[in-house]
Amino acid sequence: MATFKLLVNNESHEVSVAEGTSLLWVLREHLGLTGTKYGCGIAQCGSCTIHVDGNPVKACILPVDNFASGQQITTIEGLSNGEYTPLQKAWISEQAPQCGYCHSGQIMQAAALLKSNPDPSRDEIKSYMNSILCRCGTYMRIIRAIEKAAEENKSIS
Known part of the structure; x- marks a missing residue:
């Protein structure tokens, strides 16, 4: 020990x-x-x-x-200080989770993407998120949630 x-x-x-x-x-x-x-x-x-x-x-x-x-x-x-981040809100509104098992990893990966690239293209999102497996196949919802969060972040800035 x-x-x-x-x-x-x-x-x-x-x-x-x-x-x-x-x-x-x-x-x-x-x-x-x-x-x-x-x-x-x-x-x-x-x-x-x-x-x-x-x-x-x-x-x-x-x-x-x-x-x-x-x-x-x-x-x-x-990830947040007691309030949902725009990314987490988008995750909920786009109904990204199915079983939910991968989603903490998905959100952490997406948060890093949006920090390094606040306005990613759909192809950039797909490429960056490629290393996180979703067994339920909600990839399109995940992509939409990331796009929605990027838009929300733009309106806050």
Whole structure:
């Protein structure tokens, strides 16, 4: 067992876990942040997508040992400050979720896209979101939700 200091959703945490434990299991089992889902365990489906220093990463294959003190880890729970973001509102209005299992990963990936490219084309959305698998096949709803969020963000700016 080793002790690790993590900065998750702007809060400091100290966890004692076995070296090599995946960040996904630390988030879910030790910090109670169950919005990040386990899907495949090999970083192929993307349901475990979180942000590390603003960049989307797959938490299932990242050992907790890789995180230096001060790296900001953001989960779906930390994406907003108690109010839905325009992206989350668009997700609901476009009825993107079916089973909902992939959607925290989908939203985290889409949030990173809109941060880096506030006005993506449909082709850019498809390309960027390609690494997140939706077993229910709601890809068109997901794309529409991202487009709607980009439009909403433009009207806020």
